[in-house]
Amino acid sequence: MRVLNLSTGFNPFQSSIEEIESKSFLFSGGEVHIKLQGSADDVLISTRLNDSNDIMKLLLAVDALRRSGTKNISVFIPYLPYARQDRVMVAGEPLSIKVMCNLINSCGFEKVYVYDVHSEVSLALLENCELISNYSLVKEVLKDRTDYLLVSPDAGALKKIYKLAEALTYTDDIVLCNKVRDVSNGRIKQITVDQDDLQGKDCFIIDDICDGGATFVGVAKELKKRNAGKVSLIVSHGIMSHGETELVDWIDHIYTTDSIKDTQSALISRISLSDLIQL
Known part of the structure; x- marks a missing residue:
């Protein structure tokens, strides 16, 4: 297994596991891009999803790994975005946590690790989810x-x-x-x-x-x-x-x-x- 840390300075698995290096930047139109320096059969991704670019970077990284032949991908998302938006309060609003979980589920992760998630609704919507307690x-x-x-x-x-x-x-x-x-x-x-x-x-x-x-x-x-x-x-x-x-x-x-x-x-x-x- 190799580790891919997508958030600069955030390395929650400081160990002897080899890391996949990556580079990211924005195109002139504002689109985020990522380039990986290697791959492996089994990869564990860690990422802080603090904004929409971080979410897109995760989706792109998964696609790049799949195209490089990676078979099994898991992810650690310590703070799950939209976990507090777990219900529709008034007509015209989205069920935001379902939208977020659908994006994550589309990646086909072996495991999705989350840390002390706010709402149990998230656990029901996320596939292959494993909760880490506080x-x-x-x-x-x-x-x-x-x-x-x-x-x-x-x-x-x-x-x-x-x-x-x-x-x-x-x-x-x-x-x-x-x-x-x-x-x-x-x-x-x-x-x-x-x-x-x-x-x-x-x-x-x-x-x-x-x-x-x-x-x-x-x-x-x-x-x-x-x-x-x-x-x-x-x-x-x-x-x-x-x-x-x-x-x-x-x-x-x-x-x-x-x-x-x-x-x-x-x-x-x-x-x-x-x-x-x-x-």
């Missing part, structure tokens, strides 16, 4: 810590956190939060917490994605009202689309992976997926 990330962050609390930021995260707590042999209470949105504008009106006194314990909010971070800021505010110690966030995919300005006032630290980007800061630690996964 267990190793959370275990790495908490390995030297004692007397802490796990926090579920909303109902959507609850099922995953119960499974995670069982895998970690965590025996303390899980702090359950919930949010109420204003249906007219989507903004969070209220966040509830099921405990009144957190006894100064450090709290770790766990979820799959941090985009703007409004939910986590709201949860952190409520936790600190209830005598929480430090409030940290463990998220598999750190988008941080609004930067750190609001987060830094309420979140003591953020632990995430390099599934989307590499940037680190005093607030954000990105743990390499090469240290967390083994396929």
